[in-house]
Amino acid sequence: MTTTRPTGFSEDYSAEVVAESFADTPDPRLKELMTSLVEHLHAFVKDIEPTEEEWQHAIDFLTDVGHLCDDTRQEFVLLSDVLGVSMLVDAINHRKPAGATDSTVLGPFHMVESPQRELGSTISLDHNGEPCVFAGQVRSSDGTPLPGARVDVWQANGAGYYDVQQPDVQPERNLRGLFDTDAHGRFWLRTVVPRYYPIPDDGPVGRLLTATKRHPNRPAHIHVIAEAESHAPLTTHVFVEGSPYLDSDTVFGVKQSLVRPVTVVDDPLRAERYTVSNPFRLLEFDIVLNPIIRRSQP
Amino acid sequence: MTTTRPTGFSEDYSAEVVAESFADTPDPRLKELMTSLVEHLHAFVKDIEPTEEEWQHAIDFLTDVGHLCDDTRQEFVLLSDVLGVSMLVDAINHRKPAGATDSTVLGPFHMVESPQRELGSTISLDHNGEPCVFAGQVRSSDGTPLPGARVDVWQANGAGYYDVQQPDVQPERNLRGLFDTDAHGRFWLRTVVPRYYPIPDDGPVGRLLTATKRHPNRPAHIHVIAEAESHAPLTTHVFVEGSPYLDSDTVFGVKQSLVRPVTVVDDPLRAERYTVSNPFRLLEFDIVLNPIIRRSQP
Numbered sequence: 001m002t003t004t005r006p007t008g009f010s011e012d013y014s015a016e017v018v019a020e021s022f023a024d025t026p027d028p029r030l031k032e033l034m035t036s037l038v039e040h041l042h043a044f045v046k047d048i049e050p051t052e053e054e055w056q057h058a059i060d061f062l063t064d065v066g067h068l069c070d071d072t073r074q075e076f077v078l079l080s081d082v083l084g085v086s087m088l089v090d091a092i093n094h095r096k097p098a099g100a101t102d103s104t105v106l107g108p109f110h111m112v113e114s115p116q117r118e119l120g121s122t123i124s125l126d127h128n129g130e131p132c133v134f135a136g137q138v139r140s141s142d143g144t145p146l147p148g149a150r151v152d153v154w155q156a157n158g159a160g161y162y163d164v165q166q167p168d169v170q171p172e173r174n175l176r177g178l179f180d181t182d183a184h185g186r187f188w189l190r191t192v193v194p195r196y197y198p199i200p201d202d203g204p205v206g207r208l209l210t211a212t213k214r215h216p217n218r219p220a221h222i223h224v225i226a227e228a229e230s231h232a233p234l235t236t237h238v239f240v241e242g243s244p245y246l247d248s249d250t251v252f253g254v255k256q257s258l259v260r261p262v263t264v265v266d267d268p269l270r271a272e273r274y275t276v277s278n279p280f281r282l283l284e285f286d287i288v289l290n291p292i293i294r295r296s297q298p
Numbered sequence: 299m300t301t302t303r304p305t306g307f308s309e310d311y312s313a314e315v316v317a318e319s320f321a322d323t324p325d326p327r328l329k330e331l332m333t334s335l336v337e338h339l340h341a342f343v344k345d346i347e348p349t350e351e352e353w354q355h356a357i358d359f360l361t362d363v364g365h366l367c368d369d370t371r372q373e374f375v376l377l378s379d380v381l382g383v384s385m386l387v388d389a390i391n392h393r394k395p396a397g398a399t400d401s402t403v404l405g406p407f408h409m410v411e412s413p414q415r416e417l418g419s420t421i422s423l424d425h426n427g428e429p430c431v432f433a434g435q436v437r438s439s440d441g442t443p444l445p446g447a448r449v450d451v452w453q454a455n456g457a458g459y460y461d462v463q464q465p466d467v468q469p470e471r472n473l474r475g476l477f478d479t480d481a482h483g484r485f486w487l488r489t490v491v492p493r494y495y496p497i498p499d500d501g502p503v504g505r506l507l508t509a510t511k512r513h514p515n516r517p518a519h520i521h522v523i524a525e526a527e528s529h530a531p532l533t534t535h536v537f538v539e540g541s542p543y544l545d546s547d548t549v550f551g552v553k554q555s556l557v558r559p560v561t562v563v564d565d566p567l568r569a570e571r572y573t574v575s576n577p578f579r580l581l582e583f584d585i586v587l588n589p590i591i592r593r594s595q596p
Contacts, residue, residue, distance in 0.1 A: 066360065
């Protein structure tokens with residue numbers, strides 16, 4: 001044969017030979033994905049030159065990760081999280097114009113639907129934590145308030161656990177609620193200040209964190225999904241200013257633009273509006289959504 | 299802060315920020331591995347810009363691969379095989395001086411110990427396939443024959459199955475044998491010509507091959523591990539010349555230097571030596587091992 005393309009496997013041309021095996025993939029996107037995967041995976045292997053024992057360790061690690069996955073535990077998502085891949089995919093898919101609220105990862109605890117609740121009602125059914133009002137306004141990027149927007153909220157309690165992690169301890173749907181904004185785009189609800197918490201660290205991902213001297217913690221935060229007509233939905237958190245681990249979130253979810261203080265408010269009229277005793281703790285978080293620009297149909 | 303190093307996660311600096319999280323890893327090799335993994339993994343994600351659905355597909359695929367792994371099936375090894383990673387790791391770990399026999403992958407079927415057998419005995423206990431003599435000489439790289447070298451042989455039968463794949467059909471330890479070379483470094487045994495076969499393709503790796511229009515087959519081969527005192531052990535195959543799939547082994551295991559013909563020999567004296575009827579089929583494969591050079595102790 002007089003072709004210049006390498007046809008047999010060799011260390012030098014391994015990526016080219018393997019990529020070529022995907023040349024007949026009918027779906028062009030799958031072909032692109034596999035070709036790029038092979039290129040980067042072989043570059044990684046050539047970079048580190050693993051021993052056969054290290055390769056076997058990698059196989060065993062991935063096998064352990066897979067074996068731990070079930071309906072309530074997704075260890076591959078945790079692995080993606082602690083390697084920053086989840087946040088990178090989020091960043092790529094939610095590039096924002098300036099002014100719109102930043103997104104962050106969904107996380108693994110939005111596994112049940114939040115119950116619809118009235119504005120001002122409490123989502124803390126176990127009263128575990130410091131009482132706090134959570135309030136804000138949903139606006140479009142030009143500043144227009146968005147009445148009737150839906151705000152889905154879920155969080156850990158004052159001990160750092162979600163309801164689904166403690167089905168025998170916490171009431172069902174504790175610290176979850178779905179709220180509709182009022183005529184001025186405002187939402188408000190009663191809750192507790194969440195605590196920082198460790199991601200599940202009793203599996204292979206936890207062992208990886210231990211071996212690399214990384215802690216498993218996420219700083220205190222409330223999850224929010226905000227949706228309004230003709231606007232792109234937003235999945236984000238508000239982080240509690242002053243929480244431990246704000247500068248070292250183990251899943252890299254923190255953006256400075258999402259950190260807000262819990263303030264102590266001494267204002268009898270506002271306390272009465274929120275149906276709490278004065279003074280009270282307040283976490284304020286305004287949300288700015290991007291309008292979806294649709295071309296008019298011809 | 300006036301540091302120039304990025305401290306918060308961003309799309310642009312994602313790899314740097316995540317790599318920095320591994321900075322305190324005590325084991326320098328683990329730190330090197332994780333840093334390189336993060337660099338290449340993030341480069342891959344930035345290259346393909348996956349949608350969130352594609353990321354979820356990847357999580358689901360890896361989870362399926364993990365769930366299929368058990369004591370008799372290693373789907374992550376298959377994935378490593380069809381992506382050429384196993385062969386690349388083999389190539390990196392067994393760079394050979396010219397003249398020594400090339401290595402190739404161990405494969406997943408060396409899961410039981412081969413029984414010790416006398417030179418000339420048969421390993422085909424089910425007589426499924428065309429009878430064939432397999433013979434060769436084990437030598438050191440300077441040409442010196444290596445008496446008392448151990449040659450471990452295993453293969454599929456004439457239908458393309460290993461004994462461990464058909465425990466109810468094939469006799470135990472069918473087509474496996476451990477032989478010691480004679481005073482001239484020679485080995486010979488009776489067997490059958492193996493058939494090409496598909497790797498297990500009823501799982502997620504098989505679905506990947508189907509989706510990318512790749513076949514799951516390996517060309518016909520006999521596995522060999524050769525060991526001799528003061529020499530580096532060798533794990534390799536001899537491939538049957540003319541077999542289908544020699545140019546498209548789905549695990550990229552073929553090296554041209556390892557392909558040998560099955561010839562028909564008409565030689566009554568040799569037939570008598572091999573205790574077969576004349577004429578007979580012969581597959582010859584000489585094996586050249588590298589001496590281990592040890593420095594004398596001071």
